[in-house]
Amino acid sequence: MSDDLRRVTELDRLIHEPARLLIVTILSTVESADFLFLQRETGLTKGNLSAHLSKLEDAGYVKIQKTFKGKLPLTICKLTAAGTKAITQYRQQLQSFMEMTTQ
Amino acid sequence: MKDDFAEVEQRIKRYWFSDGIGELAGGGMFLLLAAYFGIPQFLGENNLLSVILQSSLVLVMVAGIFVVRWLVTVLKTRLTYPRTGYVEYRVDKKHAIRIRTLAMAFAMVIAFLMVLLARSIQIVDSTVLVTGVVVGVVFVILRGKSYGVQRFYLLGAISVVIGIALSFSGLPNGYSLAAFYGLMGLGVMISGGWVLFRYLKNNPLPTEGDNE
Numbered sequence: 001m002s003d004d005l006r007r008v009t010e011l012d013r014l015i016h017e018p019a020r021l022l023i024v025t026i027l028s029t030v031e032s033a034d035f036l037f038l039q040r041e042t043g044l045t046k047g048n049l050s051a052h053l054s055k056l057e058d059a060g061y062v063k064i065q066k067t068f069k070g071k072l073p074l075t076i077c078k079l080t081a082a083g084t085k086a087i088t089q090y091r092q093q094l095q096s097f098m099e100m101t102t103q
Numbered sequence: 104m105k106d107d108f109a110e111v112e113q114r115i116k117r118y119w120f121s122d123g124i125g126e127l128a129g130g131g132m133f134l135l136l137a138a139y140f141g142i143p144q145f146l147g148e149n150n151l152l153s154v155i156l157q158s159s160l161v162l163v164m165v166a167g168i169f170v171v172r173w174l175v176t177v178l179k180t181r182l183t184y185p186r187t188g189y190v191e192y193r194v195d196k197k198h199a200i201r202i203r204t205l206a207m208a209f210a211m212v213i214a215f216l217m218v219l220l221a222r223s224i225q226i227v228d229s230t231v232l233v234t235g236v237v238v239g240v241v242f243v244i245l246r247g248k249s250y251g252v253q254r255f256y257l258l259g260a261i262s263v264v265i266g267i268a269l270s271f272s273g274l275p276n277g278y279s280l281a282a283f284y285g286l287m288g289l290g291v292m293i294s295g296g297w298v299l300f301r302y303l304k305n306n307p308l309p310t311e312g313d314n315e
Contacts, residue, residue, distance in 0.1 A: 022111070025108055025111050025112075026111060026115055029111070029112040029115045029116070029193070030115060030190050030191060030192055030193055031191040031192060031193040031194075032190075032191045033188065033189065033190045033191070034184070034188050034189040034190075035188075036184075036185075036187065036188035036189070036309070037118075037187065037188025037189060037190055038188070039188070040187055040188055041114075041115070041188075069180055069184060069189055070177075070180045070181075072180060072184055072185060072189075074184070074189050076189070091108065
């Protein structure tokens with residue numbers, strides 16, 4: 001297997017899925033965001049977003065907390081340290097892969 | 104791909120300004136400053152209220168900032184978060200300080216050059232000229248460029264134009280500053296009000312079962 005292909009197979013498949021990549025990218029730019037915000041930004045249905053968040057939570061990449069802002073109930077999602085490390089590594093891997101293929 | 108990530112990041116940052124509430128509050132702060140500079144000029148230097156106002160700029164600003172932050176939080180909690188969701192932004196203090204320092208240094212250099220030009224003309228009020236340029240540069244660099252919000256470029260340009268126009272007006276210093284902050288306050292509030300109107304029109308409160 002060539003180095004280029006090996007690099008692709010080393011990408012974190014959990015994050016590589018487009019919807020989850022978008023969720024993780026959004027969460028990596030903020031301290032936290034609620035379910036409604038993620039739903040609007042990703043364009044996913046509630047069920048779809050829930051399923052993707054559950055997978056990310058199971059992997060330890062996202063922490064989900066039910067709380068209140070004033071009287072407003074919120075489902076807050078936050079990237080964990082493991083999630084931050086995973087998206088940083090993913091971006092680095094992808095960047096180096098892109099550089100190699102454009103050379 | 105790098106650009107895609109950057110675009111998503113900027114869009115998320117831009118979300119803070121999508122409802123115009125921050126501008127409405129900022130415009131209120133400008134109007135407060137207009138009153139701060141205008142009232143002592145109107146009442147005269149020896150009036151008790153003028154003396155109290157002149158010696159309490161820091162207090163007025165700090166109190167104003169606290170009130171504005173509280174008001175923004177209350178309005179966003181009632182209007183924005185139920186409609187389009189809640190976001191807590193990460194504060195990168197080092198980056199923020201670096202950007203602000205650069206913006207202020209750039210603004211001061213431009214302002215200094217404008218003052219040199221003003222002195223050579225000798226009929227202009229350099230204080231309001233400097234204020235207009237500094238506020239304009241802050242709008243363009245900190246808001247327009249950092250967040251990609253196009254209307255802040257316009258507000259920055261308006262600030263510079265008002266600053267230059269008032270510097271030639273021949274008004275006493277207090278009145279020209281009051282006029283500058285008053286006009287900017289109105290401009291920023293009109294901008295914020297229009298954005299809020301459009302935001303509320305385009306984002307009705309979601310009902311149960313939406314997007315299922």
